[in-house]
Amino acid sequence: MRVVTVGTGMAAAEFVQRLRLDGFDGEIVMCSDEDFAPYSPCVIPFYLAGEPLDTVYWKGKNFYDQYRVTARLGDPVVEVDAERNLVRTAAGRSETYDRLFYATGARSWYPRPDWLQTTGVFGFKTLTDMVAIDRYVRKQGITKAVVFGGGFIGVDAALALWHRGLEITLVHRNTRLLSQMTDEDGGQFATRKLAEKTGIKIRLKSTVEEITARNGQLASVRFSDGSTMETALLIVSIGVSPNSEPLRGDDKGVPSDPQMQAETGIYTAGDVAVTRHAVTGASGIYATYPNAMQQARTAARHLLHNDGAFSGSVNTNVLKKHIDFPIVSAGSFSGEAVTWQDGDIWRRVYLQDGKINGYIIIGDTRMSGYIYQLYLSRKRVDQTILKTLSAPQHDSYYRSMLGLGGSAMAMA
């Protein structure tokens, strides 16, 4: 059997590793538009922050040799021909398959793609982006940057370059950073604390409207309020869109069944896959590593053993990069809000029918795993949740296990 993966990202690498560890002996071909061994997108900003490049190769730099993979790199797949069981690349090459694993991830979405032709304007999504930014910052002696977009990737970019010592201006359209991961109050708290702790200048309710270049190199940007700022580095990180066109003809992602099949013989996973949420059942793209990993394992198991099913994605995420100030969230932010705050720590849980509908934990991670388990297990927590959020020793799990939830008299 000949297995072809479109993509060499985390889902594809996990899938291939699982196949080999489970004894698959057939031919495996992996195709990518980039030229690298599988790398971790979560890790690559640390290369920009000054850490060694080799740590990005989370399953080893010699992945293709180690797992006996024929790598077709630097040549994007542009078409999947499911009737002929083959994929075609931009360079005109084709690869036939018996089973296809389609995990192309997502790409940066640019409001003005033409800006990228100016030297000094970059996306912030791929290792190719990181290597280019690093080289540019080093060669040009860049000391300040504008980051346009304050979602997860934009904040990650701002913090990585801040850690490297650059002076950063972060421009975001919304009223708060990380607007998808937070509600209004939590997002504003996080925004304020990040600004305090880093000195990054944050411009909210603002966009980059226009850029000016000098001799092909970025010279300044103009914001939506008409003001301008001189800078030779602009990172555009305002959104991503899934690379689903070669398979689906549009960029709305790849719908999957519980075995992670897009259609018979074609599996999908990761940031391009549309899956169901494990708690709410809502279909969507849940682009985090743990989801991608479980999806890839489900696909590998189904390919080899024809059994198993994906239990659903969870939209839990955490941003804690380059600074010890974590922001954790999951679920949806509606229902009855229960909030606790002390200094740099802010915690809120949304309840519906006494169960956790969503939560935001900012400033430390100490009870985030317990809240996550309460969220997934759909336990009723309305009687205890405020005590859990405020427990100074974060001991609620152990109290519940010991039956020491109540007063001393109950045990005396």
Added chain:
Amino acid sequence: MKRIFVDYKKCLACKACETACAIEHHPGHSLLAALGDRKTQVNVRVLGIEHEAFPLSCRHCEPAECLNACPSGAITRDPETGAVLLNPALCKACAMCAMVCPFDAISFKHTHRAPFDRDVAYKCDLCNERIKEGGTPACVEACHSGALIYAEYDATRSSRAAKSLRTYLLGAEGMPPLLELFRELRRKEFARRSGGV
């Protein structure tokens, strides 16, 4: 495979486990070196809840949520010992592991093992090097009251489950009379301080 078991009712809250862990994981391997060092790493903590106290650390779950969540390849399982290990050279302190750990067993700190100028995640490593040489984890060796034991996981679980609930919770040999007395006194003292009996 062997695991650390906690017979929590035997814990006297002496924190000898914390001290032994700090020394074991300190590059100086001595109490004097570990004391007052901000980079000292303690992978076990004694938690006091009302009149009870017990040591907490990583349970080396199978499957392990942290291992499945780590996007940097830093968390692995030693196939020989079953220990869930965290490699600080690959750790980016991104907290994906801590976000899903039910037991709050992963913390962040700029430890002596942190290779870059920032914090890393740290957790119990089951004293993997010691146990591979046939030894026991440092915390277990330091525990004088029998609250921590290092024993075969499946055998211990099933032998305890086959006996009474009391045996399951307290360990095979039950409670020594002096420990019963100690617990009684501690319970009364706690009740007195909290305005009870």
